[in-house]
Amino acid sequence: MNLREQTKMQSPAEFDSDSKGPLASIQLLSGEPRRKLDARFRGLCVTIAAVSVLVLIGLLGSILLQGVPSLSLTLLTGGPEPDPSEAGIRPAIFGTLWVCSLCALFTLPIGVATAILLEEYQPRNRYGRFIYSVIQLNISNLAGVPSVVYGLLGLTAFVSMFGLFGSRTSQGGGLEIGVRYYDQFFSEGMRSILVPVSDPSQPVNKLVNGMQGFDSRGNQVAINVIPIGTPLPTGDELRYTLYEDGEAGRITKKAWYHFSLPLGRGVLTGALTLMLVILPVIIISSQEALRAVPSSLRDGALGLGSTPWQVVWHVTLPSAMPGILTGAILAMSRAIGETAPILIIAGIVYISRAPQNLMDDFTVMPLQIFNWISRPQEEFHAIAAAGIILLLAILLSFNALAVLIRQKLHKPLS
Amino acid sequence: MSSADSLATPTWRGDLDDRVSKYLGRSQRSLKLVRGRETVIYVILIASGLFSLLITGAIIYVLAIETVSFFKSDEVTFANFFGSTTWNPLLGGTKSFGIWALICGTMLVTAIAMSIALPLGLITAIYLSEYAPRRVRNVLKPVLEVLAGVPTVVYGFFALMTITPILQWLHGGFSVYNAASAGIAVGILCLPTVCSLAEDALQAVPRGLREGAYGLGATRFDVSVKVVVPAALSGIISAFLLAIARAVGETMIVALAAGSLAQATFDPRQQVQTMTGFMVQMASGDVSNYGTEYYSMYAVAFTLFIMTLALTMVGNIVRRRFREAYE
Numbered sequence: 001m002n003l004r005e006q007t008k009m010q011s012p013a014e015f016d017s018d019s020k021g022p023l024a025s026i027q028l029l030s031g032e033p034r035r036k037l038d039a040r041f042r043g044l045c046v047t048i049a050a051v052s053v054l055v056l057i058g059l060l061g062s063i064l065l066q067g068v069p070s071l072s073l074t075l076l077t078g079g080p081e082p083d084p085s086e087a088g089i090r091p092a093i094f095g096t097l098w099v100c101s102l103c104a105l106f107t108l109p110i111g112v113a114t115a116i117l118l119e120e121y122q123p124r125n126r127y128g129r130f131i132y133s134v135i136q137l138n139i140s141n142l143a144g145v146p147s148v149v150y151g152l153l154g155l156t157a158f159v160s161m162f163g164l165f166g167s168r169t170s171q172g173g174g175l176e177i178g179v180r181y182y183d184q185f186f187s188e189g190m191r192s193i194l195v196p197v198s199d200p201s202q203p204v205n206k207l208v209n210g211m212q213g214f215d216s217r218g219n220q221v222a223i224n225v226i227p228i229g230t231p232l233p234t235g236d237e238l239r240y241t242l243y244e245d246g247e248a249g250r251i252t253k254k255a256w257y258h259f260s261l262p263l264g265r266g267v268l269t270g271a272l273t274l275m276l277v278i279l280p281v282i283i284i285s286s287q288e289a290l291r292a293v294p295s296s297l298r299d300g301a302l303g304l305g306s307t308p309w310q311v312v313w314h315v316t317l318p319s320a321m322p323g324i325l326t327g328a329i330l331a332m333s334r335a336i337g338e339t340a341p342i343l344i345i346a347g348i349v350y351i352s353r354a355p356q357n358l359m360d361d362f363t364v365m366p367l368q369i370f371n372w373i374s375r376p377q378e379e380f381h382a383i384a385a386a387g388i389i390l391l392l393a394i395l396l397s398f399n400a401l402a403v404l405i406r407q408k409l410h411k412p413l414s
Numbered sequence: 415m416s417s418a419d420s421l422a423t424p425t426w427r428g429d430l431d432d433r434v435s436k437y438l439g440r441s442q443r444s445l446k447l448v449r450g451r452e453t454v455i456y457v458i459l460i461a462s463g464l465f466s467l468l469i470t471g472a473i474i475y476v477l478a479i480e481t482v483s484f485f486k487s488d489e490v491t492f493a494n495f496f497g498s499t500t501w502n503p504l505l506g507g508t509k510s511f512g513i514w515a516l517i518c519g520t521m522l523v524t525a526i527a528m529s530i531a532l533p534l535g536l537i538t539a540i541y542l543s544e545y546a547p548r549r550v551r552n553v554l555k556p557v558l559e560v561l562a563g564v565p566t567v568v569y570g571f572f573a574l575m576t577i578t579p580i581l582q583w584l585h586g587g588f589s590v591y592n593a594a595s596a597g598i599a600v601g602i603l604c605l606p607t608v609c610s611l612a613e614d615a616l617q618a619v620p621r622g623l624r625e626g627a628y629g630l631g632a633t634r635f636d637v638s639v640k641v642v643v644p645a646a647l648s649g650i651i652s653a654f655l656l657a658i659a660r661a662v663g664e665t666m667i668v669a670l671a672a673g674s675l676a677q678a679t680f681d682p683r684q685q686v687q688t689m690t691g692f693m694v695q696m697a698s699g700d701v702s703n704y705g706t707e708y709y710s711m712y713a714v715a716f717t718l719f720i721m722t723l724a725l726t727m728v729g730n731i732v733r734r735r736f737r738e739a740y741e
Contacts, residue, residue, distance in 0.1 A: 031631070038635035045541035048534055049554055055602055056557050062576040063568070113462035121459065135463050137730060138470055144656060144726030145719065146663025148690050149473060151697070152715045156476045276469055283466070307448060309455045330563075337565025340665035340690070344697045366567045366666075373571050373670055374698075381575065388568050399563055 063392070067385030075386055079352040080368060084379035087372075089387050094354030095267070095362035099342075100335050102271035102358075103278070108328060110275075111282030114139075115324075118283075119290040120298075120312050143280035151344030154273030159345055161262035176260035178357070183248035185213070185223070188232055191239045192216050193223060197250070207244055215239070258357040265346050266359035273341045278331045285327025289320040322409035326402045333398040337391070339366040365391050477719055480712035487706040495713070501676035501687070503707040511710055513717060515676040519593070519686030520718075523668055524661045526597025526682060527604055531661070532654055534601075535608025542609070543616040544638045562606035570670030573599035578671065587683045591673030594682035599667045604657045611656060615649020616642055648732050655729030659722045662689075669694035689718045 078088020118136060123129040156162060165175055182194040185207075193213040209225040224233070224241040233241055263269045293316050301315045317324075342364050348371050351363045363371075365387065372384035431445055484490060489509050498512025538558075542551060577595040581588045588594065619642050627637045643650065673685025674695050687695070696711045 031633075034633050034636065038633035041635045041638075042545055045537055045545055048537050049541055049546075049550065052534070052538060052561070052605065053553070053557050056561055058576070059561075059564070059568075059572050059602075062572065066575065110462045110465055113459050114466060117459040117463040121456065135466060137727075139466050140730045141723060141726050142466060142469060144659050144663075144722055144729075145473065146665065146690065146722055148663065148665045148693050149477075149715050149719050149722075152693070152712060153469075153473050153476050156480065157472055279466065279469070307452050309452050333563060337563075337567070339565065339567045340669075340694065343694060348698045366565050370567050370570070370666065370670070373567070373574065381571075384571060385575075388571060391565065392568065395563055395565070396560070399559070 060392075063385050063388050066382055067387075067389045070382040070386035071389060072386075075383065075390070080350060080363075080371070084377065084383055087380070087383055089365060089368055089390065091351045091354055092363045092365045092368035095270075095351070096336055096364045098267045098355050098362065099270040099274060099364055100332060102267065103274040103335055104328070104332055106271060106275045107279050107282055107331070111279055111328075112286050112324060114283045115286035115290055116312055116317075119287055120316060121308065139280050139283050143284060146340075147277045147338055148340040148344060150273055150276045151341030153276065154269060154341060154345045158263045158269040158272050159265055163262075165261040176258070178255040178258035179260070180253045182214075182251050182253065184251050185242055185246050185248045187223075187239055187246075188241050188243065193221065193240065193242075194251075195223075195248070207242060207246055213240075254357055254359070256357050258359050260359050264359055265361060266357075267355045267362045268358040269345055270342055270362060270364070273345055274335045274338060277338055277341055278335050281331040281334060282328060285331065286320075286324045289323025289327060290316060292323060293319045322405055325409075326406045329398055329402040329405070333395045333402075336364075336398070337366055337395060339364075339370055342367050343370065365394075473719065477712055477716040480709055481716045484706065484709035484713040487709065489706050490710075499678040501692070503710050509706070511713075513714065515678045516687060516689045516692055516714060517717070518678040518680075519668075519672065519676060519691070520662055520688040522593045522680060522682065522686055523597045523600060523664075523672060523688055524658060526594060527600035527661045527664075528654075528658060530598060530601030531604035531608050531657055535605045535653075535657070536612055536650065538605070538609045539612035539616055540638050540643070543613050544634060544642060558606040558609055561602065562610070564603075566603060566664065566666040567670070569599045569603050570667045573667055573671035585683070589673070589683065589685055591671060591685040592683050593672055593686045596668045596670075596672035597682065599671060600661050600664050603664065603667065604661050607660055608653050608657045611653030612646075612650050615646040615653060618649065619645045648735075652729040652733035655725050655732065659725035659729065662725070663718065663722050665690040665694060689714045 074086060075088050076093075077090055078086055079091055080089075081087045114135075118132060123132045181197040183197055185193045185195065187193055193215060195211060195213040207223070207225045209223070211223045211225070213221055213223050215221050221240050224237060225244050225246075226232075226241060228243050228245060230243075232238060263272075297315050297319060298311050301311045306314070346361070346363065346367065348367070349361060349363065351361055355362045369384050369387045369391065372380040372387065375381075434445070485492065485495075490511055495511050495513055497514075498510055499514040499518065500510040500512045501515035502508070502510045538554070542554060546554065573595045574591075577598050578588065578590065578592065581592070581595055623641055623645060624637050627641045632640070668688045668691045672688060672691055674687055674691065675685050676687040676692065677684065679686060692714055693711050696707065
């Protein structure tokens with residue numbers, strides 16, 4: 001007979017009336033209400049846990065339902081065409097690729113270096129300790145700053161660079177390398193002729209007979225300018241012949257190493273802004289990975305006569321590498337999904353091709369998806385859902401990679 | 415001791431270096447090189463550590479100077495900014511920059527989100543930490559991780575395309591853009607944050623406290639609610655504050671689902687505009703780079719930054735200062 005049945009048989013009242021001993025003042029309470037409460041709370045917990053699973057299923061289910069019919073090869077290969085049936089996300093995929101790889105390139109060294117400083121190099125005196133605690137508090141505060149604020153920082157600090165280098169317009173301005181300006185004429189033989197421009201702030205070149213230009217194949221040619229009303233020459237010469245009132249348009253040719261200050265709304269600005277967003281995340285996760293390395297390993301290396309950096313480079317970092325990599329991959333998946341800062345610095349623009357250089361305009365996948373969702377047409381919403389499926393697939397494979405690294409490379413150290 | 419000192423004056427250390435280098439058959443230069451490298455690396459590490467301070471400084475500097483240029487404009491007065499509830503920065507009619515309209519929208523969305531995320535997150539955390547068998551944990555943890563990893567623009571889509579129609583089906587009064595659906599989506603977004611931070615706090619409570627309570631005949635509910643939760647209270651409050659900060663700063667969901675009409679209302683069926691929503695509206699439209707409305711974006715961002723910074727700072731300090739030390 002267990003305790004519960006006993007308490008059921010004899011109610012607390014009977015105990016009280018029967019007992020006469022020195023312990024008469026002790027009231028015996030049944031445990032039943034407390035056990036019922038416990039069971040009810042457990043039921044509540046299970047319900048709520050089930051709700052969060054259901055929410056995830058609902059989220060993924062509704063997106064799959066709306067997106068799967070629009071999944072097609074066009075989505076992968078097309079640009080953001082105004083016709084929903086031809087619209088695709090290719091330029092945005094390349095934009096994400098560029099921005100996020102650059103961002104990882106900048107963030108990882110700085111983030112891991114900060115983590116090493118805070119975890120492996122103990123402060124030497126009181127001031128050092130103070131500075132360390134300020135840096136540590138600052139990093140946890142930076143992790144809580146809304147990403148949209150980083151976007152505004154990027155807008156002033158990178159896009160216009162506080163106006164220090166003047167403003168960049170289509171006529172040039174600011175400092176730039178790797179770009180050439182041309183005036184483009186169309187000859188009477190309907191060939192394009194490019195005339196190099198030395199000073200882009202000057203207005204379009206006036207036509208002069210014998211002026212040097214380049215044809216579409218890159219050969220240097222002399223331009224033959226004739227007065228209005230003169231009969232056109234025949235044969236090859238026609239290709240390089242213009243009337244003197246010929247009009248030109250200013251075009252630019254940018255090399256792959258094109259660089260300019262201020263940075264403008266280019267890929268580099270996007271990467272730097274995202275760096276600000278995910279730097280605290282990477283620092284905190286790297287710190288945790290370094291903290292997990294047992295100190296006996298460090299002591300052993302120090303005892304063998306290693307310098308502090310030798311300890312870090314040959315002992316601590318290799319042991320912490322799986323943890324650091326896992327954190328970095330999760331931070332990158334956050335960078336891939338980050339929309340608000342990119343929207344602030346790049347705006348919503350029509351981008352039809354992959355970025356060609358660091359200064360090129362760009363868009364990223366979540367921004368393109370946002371653009372489609374905010375259109376009124378239903379068809380675009382379906383494409384947005386298809387784009388979300390693509391984005392989630394990429395992010396989930398990143399997460400899976402992180403889990404894999406954690407399991408494969410992680411071996412107990414202590 | 416720096417390498418320069420030890421080489422210039424033959425102290426005992428310089429002498430030792432000599433003997434060591436002779437013994438190893440290496441030149442003095444290689445030792446000098448090692449010390450030099452250590453110094454250079456240390457300087458690089460310190461520089462990258464100070465970089466994070468530089469970011470904070472840059473945020474404050476940028477927001478401050480642009481906010482100052484906002485208040486310098488003739489169209490703006492302090493009394494209007496802090497005293498009015500009409501936010502009408504764009505063309506048409508009289509311009510008015512009453513920040514309370516945006517703060518009110520932000521508060522409404524945050525309140526709806528927190529009424530979902532805080533209780534559900536805390537109860538899920540208690541369940542994971544105190545009740546859940548291993549099998550359930552192995553399902554629930556990845557589910558929460560996936561929920562936390564979903565980009566916010568996806569939640570925005572979910573709010574607009576799924577939550578809003580459901581709300582409209584339940585009650586006819588909801589407009590297409592409304593505070594409730596945005597708030598619910600933000601709540602779902604914040605749930606994993608609350609849950610994982612609160613669970614960390616609960617896990618940090620030592621086993622001895624639980625075992626003592628069980629030994630006295632407590633049920634799991636007694637142990638969780640009367641022992642573990644009070645012991646982890648500072649961590650839980652910190653988790654709540656960080657989640658509120660996250661909800662206040664959440665951008666894409668409210669930009670998509672909450673609407674773009676700034677009004678001071680507490681009706682969740684109406685459309686509202688939050689501070690972040692206004693910034694997105696400015697960035698996605700084509701507004702010139704120099705007008706008052708452009709600078710108003712920075713003034714709003716400064717307000718937002720101060721609010722979230724205060725919340726995270728208090729959250730972090732609560733977690734550190736008021737943590738009950740058990741060891």
